Amino acid sequence: MKTNNILLHTCCAPCLVYVHEKLDEMNVSFDTYFYNPNIHPIKEHAKRLSTLRDYTSMYNLSLIENDEFLQEKWENGFKCEDCYKIRLDKAAQYAKLNDYKAFSTTLLVSIYQNHDLIINICNELEIKYDIEFMYHDFREGYRKGQNKARELGLYRQKYCGCINSYNSSNFKEKINWD
Ligand code: SF4
Structure with missing residues (x-):
């Protein structure tokens, strides 16, 4: 029997793949929670969400969606710290309101994210909520x-x-929004 139902803030399907495998191995059950208003432009937001829908339905995982899209905040100077905070705050709040045992995030799998900053923010949210x-x-x-x-x-x-x-990416021409 699985234990510890957690709400897993999920940034995208590729980052979920290993986290899914590891949580299964740890016998931890989870629901995925998509809240990523940082993904721009809207076509990319839709693409990442639809890829996550495909993956979760392939493995029969539950997916909770909040498809809010906020571009203005980032255009007006949002930094990575603000970006982590707005997403993780929403996840922690949702987890508390819906009686999850804990929350976590797939951002912790990425070698490109600021791991320590994510931990600090989550530790603060642990107390806040x-x-x-x-x-x-x-x-x-x-x-x-x-x-x-x-x-x-x-x-x-x-x-x-x-x-x-997006604007500073060297791979813009390789983006496939079909
Ligand atoms: S670069 Fe920073 S601000 Fe932009 S999406 Fe990534 S984590 Fe968020």
Whole structure:
């Protein structure tokens, strides 16, 4: 029997792949929670969400969607810290209101995100909402997860998410929004 139902803030399907595998191995049950208003432009937001829908239905995982799209905040100077905070705050709040045992995030699998900053923010949210933050350093499986995502044919984004990261991406021409 699985234990510890957690709400897993999920940034995208490719990052979920290894976290899903690891949580299964740890016998931890979870619901995925998509809240990423940082993903711009809207076509990219829709693409990442639809890829996540495909993945979760493939594995019969539950997906809770909040499809709010906010580009103005990032255009007006939102930084990575604000970006983590707005997403993780919403996840922690939702977890508390809906009686989850804990919350966590797939952002912890990425070798490109500021891991320590994410931990600090989650520790603060743990106190703010009186809900446990489930920490694991999923970066151990980053490459494995990305390789599996490639094998599954999942859409793998070419930039972090916000309009600023899109504008500075060297791979814009490779983006496939079909
Ligand atoms: S680079 Fe990534 S983490 Fe930083 S603000 Fe943009 S989307 Fe958010």
